[in-house]
Structures are given as structure tokens and as C-alpha cells.
Amino acid sequence: MRAAIYKAPGKIVLEEVPDVRPGRGEVVVKVEACSICGTDRKIFRYGHPKIREGEERILGHELAGEIVEVGPEVKGYRVGMRVAVVPNVGCGVCPVCREGLDQLCPDYNAFGITWPGGFAEYLRIPADAVTRGNLVEIPHNVSYTEAAVVEPLACCLNAYEAMNICPGDSVLIFGAGPMGNLHLLLNKHLGCGLTILVDVNPERLKFSQKLGADYVILNDRNLKQKVMDITSGAGVDAVIVASPVPQLVEQALEVVARNGKIAVFAGLPAGKELVCINLNLVHYQQVSMVGTTGSTRAQFRRAMRLVSESGLPVKKIITARIGLEDLPSVLGDDALLDRNMKVVVEPSRNRTWSASKTSPL
Secondary structure, X not given: OEEEEEEEOOEEEEEEOOOOOOOOOOEEEEEEEEEOOHHHHHHHHHOEOXXXXXXXXXXXXXXXXXXXXXXXXXXXXXOOOEEEEOOEEOOOOXXXXXXXXXXXXXXXXXXOOOEOOOOEOEEEEOHHHHHOOOEEXXXXXXXXXXXXXXXXXXXXXXHHHHHOOOOOOOEEEEOOOHHHHHHHHHHHHOOOOOEEEEEOXXXXXXXXXXXXXXXXXXXXXXXXXXXXXXXXXXXXXXXEEOOOOOHHHHHHHHHEEEEEEEEEOOOOOOOOOOOOOOHHHHHHOOOEEEEOOOOOHHHHHHHHHHHHOOOOOHHHHEEEEEOHHHHHHHHOOHHHHHOOOEEEEOOOOOOOOOOOOOOOO
């Protein structure tokens, strides 16, 4: 089978590798769609602590496909079933795993990080992932490409639930990239009130405006005044920091309302994790701050139902579909990826895309 193999930072190569077969309790999935995540881009550029120097890995954890082979003792899954994959599998016995928070397990495994991922024609699902419920059946009215985007949507849902955003709340989102726009779609779909997108990229802001943002603001030193003008001086009820820029956390405190909420959604680059914030604003304005990462299996299933049963239109942020052969060149082209939202790899698709193609933004 073909797979895109991460060799070292900055190097990923398309190769023929041995076919995968299921062992006891395992299944094999034919990968139909695997979308590119910011984590894939970071691993490609800088590596990952769980991938030791000299190790190779098949990346990709936002994936969906069809079960094509079932090993002995597998229950509840069958050949032909369409499934999406919850990527994180915890140890199962630590305190957070017992609460169902596998993504917080200090000894987790994850597809595309510790285990082979979805940038390949086929993927073997280990027994731990099968028995823990990390395979989620895709409803008949959800496409493979939409199902591949359910994983990042579930991450957004985690932040939404942690903040306890209520219908009618005003929401400001820092970052008009793929995740910021998924937050926008989710919050609008679930009934939030005023939505504001803030970014330094005017083209991305135009995209957010087309998705339904009530206001888009090019970030500058006058941001606070602009937000206060829009909200009649009150500030916004909720702020989501969906861009890995430390200063945005400081700005969030300037624009959030009294008794408001801030979610630190984006991870910060190594060496830039520390920020200086005015704790008196947190205290005297009774601001709640939360951090979220990944999602639970239950949130993944809820996100799938949002797409299937309530029509949350995640396909609007899919701006390119490419073949496996395209991945090495695309993953190495930051400018090209920055001109797109979600890029979905379809391993069975022939090479169809090039850097010269017109930007969708």
C-alpha cells in the first residue's frame, strides 16, 4: 500500500509499505479522507516529543474510511461499515481516563503521533482503540470528507461546553483560520448572538464574513475601542483564542465583558508560553478563564450528530481535496496552506492539485 512517511522535520516521502492486516480484536480501515491539521504542520516542521529522532511515522489523525477487514474477536463492527476515528487513546486506568478524558492522559497513544495515522491507503486500528469505542459509525447522510472534519469540530465543542456559552451570548474569536471558522460555525449554529472574528489576514476575514460572522476586525492597537463601539461599551460575553499568538490572551482580557469567559484554545509555540496578564481584571471583573485540548469520545459523537442531524455545515470550510501524491509538496508549502481552510487528503484520488491553482480565499 502507499503511505506518506514522515522521516524527519521538513521531510515526508510517499512510499510503498507492507499491507496492514488485523490481529486479534483489530480492524483495518480503508482511508477515504484525512484532513490536514495544524498539528500535522507543526510535526512536519519541528517534530514531536513522542516521535524520537530517527523514527518514522505516518501522520494524520482527522480521518474517516470504510472497514475492509475484521480480526478475530471483534464485536460491534463489520466489513463495509463507514467509520470516523477518535484519535486519542488513553491508558484507561489513570484518574483522567476513568473520567473519560483520554485526551488528557499523560501516557496516551494517538493515531498519527505514536501510532500510524491516516495519510495512507489503509490503517490498522489496534484492539485498545476498537474496544474503547474510538471508531464512530458515520451516518448515511455524512460524506467521508465531512466526517474527517468532525474531529476538529469536536475539539471546538469541547471549548464551547467548557465555557458554558449560552444562546444569545456574544462571542469574539481570535484567529480566522480553519479552527477559528469552525468555532464560528459551531457557535452560530448553536444560537450564540453577536459574533466577531479578529485576524491580521484580510482575506481570511472575508472568508469568515461569508460564513456568517456579524463583524470582522483587522487586529491593531485600536481593537479594544472597536469592540467597545460594537458592544456599546460592554465587551463580549465570551472570547475564544484560536490562534497561537501569546499577546492575544492579553487582548482577550481587554475586550471581554464583566463576568465574561475566555478560552485558551490554541497551543503556544515552545519558548513563548509565558504571557503577562492583569490579574486584577480577572478578579474585579469576575472573568473565567479555561483551557481546552482535544475532545472526548462523547464529544466526538455529539459533534457527528451535529453534522448529521442538525445540519451543521462543516463542508463550508473544506476548500481543497488532494491526492496522497500531493501531500509532500502541499505540507511543505506554508503559503499555500495559509491560503486555504481545511485541506482534505483522499488517498484514492489521483494527483489533482498544484501550487499554481487559484486560491479559494
